[in-house]
Amino acid sequence: MAAPSAKTKPPLGTAAKSRNRRLPPRDRAVVIAMVAVPTLFVVVLVWVPAILSMVLSFGAWNGIGDLDQITWIGTKNYEDIVQIYPPFWPAIQHNLIWLLFLFLGPTLLGMLLAVILDRNMRGGRFYQTAFYMPVVLSLALVGFIWQLFYSRDQGLINQVFNSEVDWYGDSSVNLWAVLVATAWRHTGYVMLIYLAGLKGVDSSLREAAAMDGASERQTFFRVVFPVMRPINMIVLVIVVIESLRAFDLVWVVNRGTNGLELIGALVAQNVVGEASRYGFGSALAVIMMLISTVFIAIYLRIVFKEERR
Amino acid sequence: MNQPRPGYQQIPASVLGMAASRRNVLRGGLLTGALLGSSTFLAACGGDSGGGDASGAVKFGMNEASGAGPAFDRLAQMAEAYAKKSGVKVDRNEVDHNTFQENINTYLQGNPDDVFTWFAGFRMNEFAEKGLISDVSDVWPIDGMADSFKTAATASDGKQYFVPKDYYPWAVFYKKSVFEKFGYVPPTDLAELMTLTKKMQGDDITPFAFADKDGWPAMGTFDILNMRINGFDFHMSLMAGDEEWDSAEVKQVFETWASLLPVHQADPLGRTWQEAATSMSKGECGMYLLGTFVVDAIPDDEDDLDFFTFPELDSSIGATALDAPIDGFCLSVAGKNQAGGKEMLKYLGTAEAADAGNKGTTPFIAANSNATTSGYSALQTKSAEVVGAAENIAQFLDRDTRADFATTVIIPSIQKFLDDPSDIDGVTKSIQEQKESIFV
CATH class of the missing domain: 3.40.190.10 (Periplasmic binding protein-like II)
Known part of the structure; x- marks a missing residue:
C-alpha cells in the first residue's frame, strides 16, 4: 500500500481523497482516462451484451426482421429448458463432471509432472516439450487426433485391443473418452504453469527446510506448496474457466449431442447456424452466466480476503 | 446446424x-x-x-x-x-x-x-x-x-x-459383386427384405450399414419409413408441424425402425457415414440407405455400386415416394x-x-x-430414371421442416432413440412437447 503517512489504519476513503488532491491536473486526467477507457470496454463488450442476452432470453426471435419481430413470452424459455428440453440436465451434470475431473485428473497429474521435471532429471527438456506439445494444438484439432484413436471400426484402440467399444458413440463412455482427450492437453498446460512456479520458489527456503531435517515430501507440502499460493490461485481459476467454457472438443466430436451435452454446446446449437432460436439460446447462456457467477464470486471472495490480510 | x-x-x-x-x-x-x-x-x-x-x-x-x-x-x-x-x-x-x-x-x-x-x-x-x-x-x-x-x-x-x-435421390445402395456372389436379389416388399436380411446374416454379412454420429444421416431412415408406413402426405404434414409427433402413426414408424435395428450395424452413434460406407465397401455390410453421395466415400467402388428404392412396407401405400433433395x-x-x-x-x-x-x-x-x-x-442415369418415376418427392427431413426443430429437437431425439430403442413413448412425447413450444 502506498500512503506512507498511514501509521495506523486510516479509513480507505480519506486516504484516497488526500492522494487525489495531491495529483496535478495532468496526472488526474491520465488516471481518469486509465479508469474510464477500460470501464468503457468492459461495459460495452461485457455488460451490454450480457444484459441484452438477459433481455432476449424472455423473448422468441429467429433473428429475421427487426427487433419488433420479437415476441415476448416471459419466462417460457426457462420453463421449457428446465421441463421439456432433454439435453439440459445432462449438460449441467456433464459440466460439473468436467470440472471435478479436471481438478482430480490433469491438474494433480500436471503438478506431479512439474515436481518431477523440476528435479533436473536427464532428458527433462525432452519430456517437458513432449508434455507441453498438445497445449499448442487447438481443441478442435485435439478432437480430430483422438478420433483416430477412438473410431469404432477403424480406430487405433479397438484395432490394437481387438475391442468393439464405441468410444465416441456410446453415451455412457464418450464423455470419459473426451475427458481423456482434454486431459491430454490440459496436463501439459498445468505442468508448465507449476514448473514456472517451482522455478520461482526461493531455493534458500528448501535449503532451510533441509537443514531443519524436513523430508522431501514435507518440504513440498509444508514449504513449497504454500509459497506457490498465487500459482495455485491461477491454476484454480484456469481450471474453473476451462471447464465452464468447455465446448470445442464436444462440438468437433458430435456437436454436443448424445452423451456429450455441455451448456456451451447447447447455446451454440440453438444460436449459431440455421437454428436461430435466439431467445431460447440466450436463456441457456444466462443460465451459464449464473453458474459462472457463483464461481467468480467464490474466487473474488478468496482474493479479497487475501488482500485484506 | x-x-x-x-x-x-x-x-x-x-x-x-x-x-x-x-x-x-x-x-x-x-x-x-x-x-x-x-x-x-x-x-x-x-x-x-x-x-x-x-x-x-x-x-x-x-x-x-x-x-x-x-x-x-x-x-x-x-x-x-x-x-x-x-x-x-x-x-x-x-x-x-x-x-x-x-x-x-x-x-x-x-x-x-x-x-x-x-x-x-x-x-x-x-x-x-x-x-x-x-x-x-x-x-x-x-x-x-x-x-x-x-x-x-x-x-x-x-x-x-x-x-x-x-x-440426387436417397436409396438403398449395394455392391453388385456382393449380390452376385451370394445370389441376392433387391427386395420389393417387407417379406422379401426380411428374407434377404436373414440370408445375409447367415452369410456373416451385416445387412444394413448405419451411421448417425453427425445426427443427420438417420433422418433419411426416418423419412423413408414414415413415407412407406404413413404415406407421403402424412409425412409432409408431419414435417410442416400439422401432425402430432406422439401419434400412433409416428410411434409405429419408430416401432418398425426398432424392429429393423437388429439388421443394422450396431453402435451407429459413433460412426460417420463415410465409415459406414467403407464397411459396405469392404463387404462387411450388404446395403446402405444413403444419398448418391455415398460414392464420394468409396470412389473405387463406383462401377460396382447399384441401388434400389426402399421396398414397400404397406401395399396400400406402395413405394412411390422418396427423398430427393433439389x-x-x-x-x-x-x-x-x-x-x-x-x-x-x-x-x-x-x-x-x-x-x-x-x-x-x-x-x-x-x-x-x-x-x-x-x-x-x-x-446417375439410374438416379434420373428413379426420380423421374417417383410420384412424390420429399426434400429430406432437415429441409422439409423448420431448421431449429430439425437441429435442436429431432437430432438429439433420434440419437436418443438409437441409444435406447425401447423408450419410444418417452422419445415421441418429448418431441411433441418441444414441437408445441417451437411451432407456435
Whole structure:
C-alpha cells in the first residue's frame, strides 16, 4: 500500500481523497482516462451484451426482421429448458463432471509432472516439450487426433485391443473418452504453469527446510506448496474457466449431442447456424452466466480476503 | 446446424475424412473473409443499379469455395458461361458450404448477393414467407423443367421463388459383386427384405450399414419409413408441424425402425457415414440407405455400386415416394440488381447452363430434362430414371421442416432413440412437447 503517512489504519476513503488532491491536473486526467477507457470496454463488450442476452432470453426471435419481430413470452424459455428440453440436465451434470475431473485428473497429474521435471532429471527438456506439445494444438484439432484413436471400426484402440467399444458413440463412455482427450492437453498446460512456479520458489527456503531435517515430501507440502499460493490461485481459476467454457472438443466430436451435452454446446446449437432460436439460446447462456457467477464470486471472495490480510 | 448434410456429396472424397474438423477450424476465418469480401465487392464494383438495369454486374453467392472440387467447378463454370453469353459481369462470392448455410439468416438480411445457391421446398418457403427472397414466377415456366420441380419451387402463396439446378435421390445402395456372389436379389416388399436380411446374416454379412454420429444421416431412415408406413402426405404434414409427433402413426414408424435395428450395424452413434460406407465397401455390410453421395466415400467402388428404392412396407401405400433433395438458386430481396439477377436466374435454369456446369467435371444430375446426359455415370442415369418415376418427392427431413426443430429437437431425439430403442413413448412425447413450444 502506498500512503506512507498511514501509521495506523486510516479509513480507505480519506486516504484516497488526500492522494487525489495531491495529483496535478495532468496526472488526474491520465488516471481518469486509465479508469474510464477500460470501464468503457468492459461495459460495452461485457455488460451490454450480457444484459441484452438477459433481455432476449424472455423473448422468441429467429433473428429475421427487426427487433419488433420479437415476441415476448416471459419466462417460457426457462420453463421449457428446465421441463421439456432433454439435453439440459445432462449438460449441467456433464459440466460439473468436467470440472471435478479436471481438478482430480490433469491438474494433480500436471503438478506431479512439474515436481518431477523440476528435479533436473536427464532428458527433462525432452519430456517437458513432449508434455507441453498438445497445449499448442487447438481443441478442435485435439478432437480430430483422438478420433483416430477412438473410431469404432477403424480406430487405433479397438484395432490394437481387438475391442468393439464405441468410444465416441456410446453415451455412457464418450464423455470419459473426451475427458481423456482434454486431459491430454490440459496436463501439459498445468505442468508448465507449476514448473514456472517451482522455478520461482526461493531455493534458500528448501535449503532451510533441509537443514531443519524436513523430508522431501514435507518440504513440498509444508514449504513449497504454500509459497506457490498465487500459482495455485491461477491454476484454480484456469481450471474453473476451462471447464465452464468447455465446448470445442464436444462440438468437433458430435456437436454436443448424445452423451456429450455441455451448456456451451447447447447455446451454440440453438444460436449459431440455421437454428436461430435466439431467445431460447440466450436463456441457456444466462443460465451459464449464473453458474459462472457463483464461481467468480467464490474466487473474488478468496482474493479479497487475501488482500485484506 | 444441420450443416453436414447431403451437400457433402460435392466434396472430394480425399478431403471427406478430415472435413469435419478442418472445416470447423477454418470456419471462423472463412466467414470473416466472406463477409469482408462481399462488402468490398459492394463498394468496388459499382453494380448497384437499383434494380432497373439488367446490364449491371450481378453478384452471385456460391455455397462452395474454391478447392471444393467438382461442386465448385460446376458453379463457377455456370457463372462464367453466363458472363460470356450475356456480357454481364458476374461477381462471385465463394463461401465454404457449411459456413454459407449456417450464416444464411444473417447473410440474407445483410448485404446478400443478388443470386445465391439454396434448397427447394420448406426452407425456401420460409424465406419466401418472411420476404427475404424475391418472387421469380416470371422466370417460369422453364423449358425442360418438369412439373414436380415447379412444385418444389413454389411457395405457399402459389408463386415460384426458386430455380432448380440438380438433385440426387436417397436409396438403398449395394455392391453388385456382393449380390452376385451370394445370389441376392433387391427386395420389393417387407417379406422379401426380411428374407434377404436373414440370408445375409447367415452369410456373416451385416445387412444394413448405419451411421448417425453427425445426427443427420438417420433422418433419411426416418423419412423413408414414415413415407412407406404413413404415406407421403402424412409425412409432409408431419414435417410442416400439422401432425402430432406422439401419434400412433409416428410411434409405429419408430416401432418398425426398432424392429429393423437388429439388421443394422450396431453402435451407429459413433460412426460417420463415410465409415459406414467403407464397411459396405469392404463387404462387411450388404446395403446402405444413403444419398448418391455415398460414392464420394468409396470412389473405387463406383462401377460396382447399384441401388434400389426402399421396398414397400404397406401395399396400400406402395413405394412411390422418396427423398430427393433439389439444389438450385434464389434471388435475394436485398440484392441490389433485381433485374440482372432475374436474367441470370433465367439462364441458370436452362439446359445450356446445366451443360456448361457439367463440362469437363463429374456431372450433377441436371434438373432440366433437356440437359445432355451423355456424361452421366450408370448410377446417375439410374438416379434420373428413379426420380423421374417417383410420384412424390420429399426434400429430406432437415429441409422439409423448420431448421431449429430439425437441429435442436429431432437430432438429439433420434440419437436418443438409437441409444435406447425401447423408450419410444418417452422419445415421441418429448418431441411433441418441444414441437408445441417451437411451432407456435
